[in-house]
Amino acid sequence: xxxxxxxxxxxxxxxxxxxxxxxxxxxxxxxxxxxxxxxxxxxxxxxxxxxxxxxxxxxxxxxxxxxxxxxxxxxxxxxxxxxxxxxxxxxxxxxxxxxxxxxxxxxxxxxxxxxxxxxxxxxxxxxxxxxxxxxxxxxxxxxxxxxxxxxxxxxxxxxxxxxxxxxxxxxxxxxxxxxxxxxxxxxxxxxxxxxxxxxxxxxxxxxxxxxxxxxxxxxxxxxxxxxxxxxxxxxxxxxxxxxxxxxxxxxxxxxxxxxxxxxxxxxxxxxxxxxxxxxxxxxxxxxxxxxxxxxxxxxxxxxxxxxxxxxxxxxxxxxxxxxxxxxxxxxxxxxxxxxxxxxxxxxxxxxxxxxxxxxxxxxxxxxxxxxxxxxxxxxxxxxxxxxxxxxxxxxxxxxxxxxxxxxxxxxxxxxxxxxxxxxxxxx
Numbered sequence: 410x411x412x413x414x415x416x417x418x419x420x421x422x423x424x425x426x427x428x429x430x431x432x433x434x435x436x437x438x439x440x441x442x443x444x445x446x447x448x449x450x451x452x453x454x455x456x457x458x459x460x461x462x463x464x465x466x467x468x469x470x471x472x473x474x475x476x477x478x479x480x481x482x483x484x485x486x487x488x489x490x491x492x493x494x495x496x497x498x499x500x501x502x503x504x505x506x507x508x509x510x511x512x513x514x515x516x517x518x519x520x521x522x523x524x525x526x527x528x529x530x531x532x533x534x535x536x537x538x539x540x541x542x543x544x545x546x547x548x549x550x551x552x553x554x555x556x557x558x559x560x561x562x563x564x565x566x567x568x569x570x571x572x573x574x575x576x577x578x579x580x581x582x583x584x585x586x587x588x589x590x591x592x593x594x595x596x597x598x599x600x601x602x603x604x605x606x607x608x609x610x611x612x613x614x615x616x617x618x619x620x621x622x623x624x625x626x627x628x629x630x631x632x633x634x635x636x637x638x639x640x641x642x643x644x645x646x647x648x649x650x651x652x653x654x655x656x657x658x659x660x661x662x663x664x665x666x667x668x669x670x671x672x673x674x675x676x677x678x679x680x681x682x683x684x685x686x687x688x689x690x691x692x693x694x695x696x697x698x699x700x701x702x703x704x705x706x707x708x709x710x711x712x713x714x715x716x717x718x719x720x721x722x723x724x725x726x727x728x729x730x731x732x733x734x735x736x737x738x739x740x741x742x743x744x745x746x747x748x749x750x751x752x753x754x755x756x757x758x759x760x761x762x763x764x765x766x767x768x769x770x771x772x773x774x775x776x777x778x779x780x781x782x783x784x785x786x787x788x789x790x791x792x793x794x795x796x797x798x799x800x801x802x803x804x805x806x807x808x809x810x811x812x813x814x815x816x817x818x819x820x821x822x823x824x825x826x827x828x829x830x831x832x833x834x835x836x
Contacts, residue, residue: 413437414449419484421448421494432491434484450494454481454556455506459513463566464521472526472565476517476540479556480509480548493552509553516544526569533560 414420416435423430425444434452459476466472482497482505483489497505520539521529529536541558548555 410440410442411437412440417452419450419452419482419490419494421450421498422446423448429491430494432487432494434490448498450482450498451502451505452482452484453502454479455502455509457506457510457513458561459510459517459558461514461518461521464518466521466529467523467525470526470565470567470569472521472529472563472569474517474521474529474560475562476513476537476558477561478509478513478544478558480506480513480553481556482552483554486554489549489552489554491552492550496551505553508551509548512547512551513540513544513555513558516540516547519543526565529560530563533563536560 412420414433414435414437419432419434420436420438421430421432422438422440424446431438440446457478457480459478460473461475462473463471464474482493497508517540520536520543524536537558537560540560541555544558545555
C-alpha cells in the first residue's frame with residue numbers, strides 16, 4: 410500500500426525488511442500491511458517566545474529578557490532526523506516546542522547571568538549570537554536546528570535601563586550637537602573649498618576663453634585684411650571698368666548733345682527772326698501809337714495842372730491881400746489904443762505904471778505860486794508851543810507882504826504909495 414507525505418513532515422517505516430527503519434522526508438513509500446508500520450513526524454518551523462523574568466546579571470541587577478527563536482527538525486540531515494525520531498517520535502508538536510523552549514530559556518538565563526545590563530542593552534547582536542551559538546550546539550543533539558534567534562525586549566522594574574537611557578540620551582545628544590557642529594564646520598570648509606575651486610575653475614575658463622577669443626580675433630583680423638584687400642582690388646577694378654564705360658557713354662552723350670544743341674541754335678535763330686517780325690507787327694506799331702496818345706494826354710494834363718496852379722495862386726494872393734488889410738486895420742487900432750495909453754501914462758505917470766503893474770500882478774502871482782502848487786503836503790514843525798509857531802508864521806507872511814511894494818519900487822523906480830493915490834483903478 411502506498412503512503413505519501415508533504416514537504417513539512419517525514420515518514421518512518423519500520424517492521425519486516427526495514428532494519429534500520431526507513432525515513433522519508435516529503436515523498437511516498439510502499440508499506441506492506443500487517444508486517445510493516447508507518448509513523449509520521451512534523452517538520453514545521455516552531456516559533457518560540459523565550460522569556461526570562463527577573464534574571465540577575467553579573468552586577469546583580471534583575472532584568473527581564475524576551476527573545477524570539479525559530480526552530481525546526483532538520484529533515485534533510487538523515488542523522489539529525491534519526492535523532493529527532495528517537496527523541497520525539499509519538500510526541501505532539503506542542504510537546505516538541507515545549508522541550509525546545511525550556512532548553513533555550515535555560516541557555517538564555519545562563520548567558521544573562523554572565524553579562525552586564527549595559528552589554529545586553531547596548532550590544533543586542535552579541536547577546537543574540539551567544540544565545541544562538543550555545544543553544545544550537547545543545548539542540549543539535551536533539552535533532553533540532555535553530556533557524557534564528559532575536560532579542561525582542563529587555564526591561565527591568567528598578568528603572569535602571571531608564572536611567573541608563575537618560576545618560577546615554579544626553580551623551581547621544583551631546584555627540585549629536587558636536588557632530589552637527591563638526592558637520593557644519595566641515596560643510597562650510599568644503600563649501601569654501603568648493604567655491605574656491607569653482608572660482609579658480611571659472612577664472613581658468615575665462616582665461617582660456619579670453620585666449621581663444623584673442624586667437625580668434627587675431628586670425629579673423631588677418632583673414633579680414635586679406636579678404637578686404639581682395640575685395641578692394643575687385644571693387645577698384647570694377648569701379649575702373651565702370652568709370653571707363655561711363656566715360657564712353659558720356660562722350661557719346663556729349664556728341665549727341667552737340668548735335669542737338671546745334672539743331673536747337675538753328676531753331677532758336679529761326680524762332681528769333683520769326684518773333685522779331687511778329688513783334689514788329691504786333692508790338693512796335695501799337696506801341697508807337699500808344700506813345701503818341703500818352704504824350705497828348707500828358708500834355709493836356711500838364712496844361713490843366715498849370716491852369717489850376719495859376720487859379721490857386723491868384724486865390725492865395727487875394728487871401729493874402731485881405732489878411733494884410735485886416736492886419737493893417739488891426740495895427741492902426743492898436744496904435745491908436747497905445748497912443749491913448751501913452752497920453753494917459755503922460756497924464757498919470759507913476760499911477761499909470763502902477764495900474765499896469767496891478768493888471769499884471771495876478772499873472773506874476775500865478776507864476777510865483779506854480780512851484781507851491783506842485784507840493785502835495787506841507788508839514789509845519791514847531792520846536793515849542795503851537796501858539797508861538799503860528800505867531801511866527803504870521804509874522805513871516807506879513808514881512809513878505811510888506812516887502813512886495815519895496816521890490817516893486819526897486820524894479821520900477823516909482824513911489825508906490827504916491828502912484829497908488831493917482832491910479833485910476835484906485836479911484
